[in-house]
Amino acid sequence: MRDSSIVLADFIVVKALENGVSVIGLTRGEETRFHHTEKLDKGEILLAQFTEHTSAIKIRGRAKVICKYGTVMSGVEED
Numbered sequence: 001m002r003d004s005s006i007v008l009a010d011f012i013v014v015k016a017l018e019n020g021v022s023v024i025g026l027t028r029g030e031e032t033r034f035h036h037t038e039k040l041d042k043g044e045i046l047l048a049q050f051t052e053h054t055s056a057i058k059i060r061g062r063a064k065v066i067c068k069y070g071t072v073m074s075g076v077e078e079d
Contacts, residue, residue, distance in 0.1 A: 011049040014059060016040035017075075021061035023048060028055040039058040 014023050023046055024037035035053060038046055040063070048057050060066060062075035 010065070010068065011047055012057065014040065014048060015064040015066075016044045017062040017064060017073075018042050021059065021063045021075075022060040023063075024060070024071050025054045026056040026058060034054045043047060 006050045007015070014021070015031065019041045020039040021044075021077075023038045024034055027033045027035045032055070040046055048054075050057075063073070065072050065074060
């Protein structure tokens, strides 16, 4: 039986604000490696979950990222 805390792990919503936004899942363990990559076009949305295999998510390009802590923008300069 799987641990329910893994199934109910935190997730994020990524909405692409331009074509070609990359969302990259990074592994847990002794070495951090890429294990999954998605390319999103403008307006596309991806729901990504942190799991027993995913410890970090890297986003390249202009996107809105929503999580339980709030909303942040990637690829946008802040003053």
